[in-house]
Amino acid sequence: MPRAADPAVRLALVETAAELLARREPVTARSLADRVGTSTTALYTHFGGMPGLWRAVRNEGFVRLGRRLAAVPRTDDPVRDLAALGAAYLDSARADPFLYRAMFDAAADLEEPAVADDAFALLVEAADRARRAGRLAEASDPLAVATCYWAGGHGLAMLVVTGVLPAEALALHGPELAVAALVAAGDEPGRCRASVLAGWSGAGARDPGPTTPG
Amino acid sequence: MPRAADPAVRLALVETAAELLARREPVTARSLADRVGTSTTALYTHFGGMPGLWRAVRNEGFVRLGRRLAAVPRTDDPVRDLAALGAAYLDSARADPFLYRAMFDAAADLEEPAVADDAFALLVEAADRARRAGRLAEASDPLAVATCYWAGGHGLAMLVVTGVLPAEALALHGPELAVAALVAAGDEPGRCRASVLAGWSGAGARDPGPTTPG
DNA sequence: CGGGGTGATGTGACGTTGTTATGTAACACC
DNA sequence: GGTGTTACATAACAACGTCACATCACCCCG
CATH class of the missing domain: 1.10.10 (Arc Repressor Mutant, subunit A)
Structure with missing residues (x-):
């Protein structure tokens, strides 16, 4: 036809x-x-039109973010994995700040909402693993834990990306925010801190900058 | 002349x-x-030009936010006050979401950077009062505590304002984020939760919507 | 009390933006 | 191989931010 x-x-x-x-x-x-x-x-x-292009760009941004988070290895310490996910997330925002801003200009309006859900599901799954491993309170809701964890990371990322906080704030406050969310969810403070620091230094801050395949 | x-x-x-x-x-x-x-x-x-106008609008937004935060009463429970500040902050974003977005489009570029600093200083001061009252760890840095607290609130506000999370997420996760940040800073979990819930219900969710003087 | 100069304001035009009407050409199907 | 349907190029349109110009109001000074 x-x-x-x-x-x-x-x-x-x-x-x-x-x-x-x-x-x-x-x-x-x-x-x-x-x-x-x-x-x-x-x-x-x-x-x-342009709005549709931006929708596709946001979609692509979440696809790339999902790929980065999915590449974070799973260890037998789910709290460490959560920290590694957080480090990879913040590093993603730091590496391509303008794309990050564009993504969250209207993150609810994507071509395939599933791509954002899939990325977020990695967080939820890690939180659930932590709960089942006895690191988080039995009654803790992995979805709520992941949401708070994400909110903290997103807020920090946005404050850095918009120039309110310097880039160093990511490494400075990122682990602190992670520990706060996870201790609040039930993890033991000392053990949590150790896991988070291990996961953070093990995974984050690897990307040299924005990359474009081709 | x-x-x-x-x-x-x-x-x-x-x-x-x-x-x-x-x-x-x-x-x-x-x-x-x-x-x-x-x-x-x-x-x-x-x-x-228009960029200058937006700079003035952001400035005005921070002035209004500062006024709202300054109107939060000070009690003898600084953790409760921190919660009330958080509730007022999120309520501010909820009441005028487009102004909130405009403010943080370039929150580092204001006519009078002091207005944002002053608003933030209210948080830092409350955190310092909490520390001096023995609610937070002696070694805790009020500035770092306030920054993490703010990052969590800002992230939650942005996710709601951009439509990623529903408006109910503010009341649902706001107190949880506050407790997390403050327990991580040294407060005792049970007491912290009680103070936060008291401060949250006592102050927040009062504004009916965006208001324009005149 | 009245000119002169400075600067804010209104008018109109310019370049750029997103968008769209029109024409053309390429592909799939009978 | 003809026909219809659709993607694409060209060119124009409305709306945007911006700016050159003319005008006018105001304040200082003589």
């Missing part, structure tokens, strides 16, 4: 937008079309 | 911007000029 839409153009538009974001260059319909080698019309056939 | 700039116009522009923000209506140079009854040029004499 119709002429098929070129999926490569769609991919190029999203990836180019992410690249411009990482370069701190303006992301406009024309700058995208020029770099990709198409016209601004392609943007409308694939995304319906 | 010269013709003096009308301070009333300046005030009207900032307050009108805040009002449009609260009404979820677009804040453009022309819509502002029309509503205030001037031309777009006034925007340039007073603020140098």
Whole structure:
């Protein structure tokens, strides 16, 4: 029937937008079309307009974040794993701050809401493992624990990304926030601190900066 | 010598911007000029352009936030006061979410950085009172405690304001986050929980919505 | 008390943004 | 191989932030 839409153009538009974001260059319909080698019309056939492109960019951001979190190894210490997830999360925001901001400009509006849910599920699952391992209170709700944990990390990330706190605040307050959330959930303070510090130094702060596949 | 700039116009522009923000209506140079009854040029004499106007709007947002936090009464239980401050903070974000978003779009770029510092200082001072009262660890740093406390509150507020979490999450996770931060800082869990719940129900959730003086 | 100069303000125009109407060309199906 | 449907390029449109220019109000000084 119709002429098929070129999926490569769609991919190029999203990836180019992410690249411009990482370069701190303006992301406009024309700058995208020029770099990709198409016209601004392609943007409308694939995304319906700029809001649709941003939705796709946020989606891609959560896909990349999910990949990073999924790459965090699972050890037999779930609290350590939670800390490693937190470090990887904050490092993700630090490595590509403009993408992080774009993601949370409207994080509830994604092409595939599942990609954000999947990333968050890694947190919930780790919290549940910690609970089943006896590290957290038996009555603790892994979803609530993960939500508080995430809220703290997101708040710290946003304050750094928007320039309110210096970049060092991530390494300074990140572990402290993690320990707070997990001790509140039932972990024993001394043991929690040890696990968190182990997980933090073991995983975080590895990424040199924003990367664009290609 | 010269013709003096009308301070009333300046005030009207900032307050009108805040009002449009609260009404979820677009804040453009022309819509502002029309509503205030001037031309777009006034925007340039007073603020140098739209970025300058946004800087003034953020400033006004922090002034209002500071007023709200300063209105929180001081009791002889500093942990309860910290909870009341947290409740007032989150209620502020809930009452005027678009202003809150605008404030933290570039919270480090204000006309008078002191207004944000002053608001934050209320938190630090309460944390210090808690420490001196023996509720927090002697070695705890009030600044670090306040920063973690703020990061958690800001993260929760942003997740709600951007639609990721429902509005109920504020009352659901707010006290939990507060308890976590303060127990981690040294308070005794049971006593902390009681103080936080008392402070939260005593102060928060009072504002009916965004208000515009005049 | 009246000119002169300084600066705020209104008018109109410019470049850029997102968006869309129109024409064209390429693909899938009969 | 013809036909219809759809993606894409071109070009125009409305709205945005911004700025050059002209105008006017005000304050100091003679």
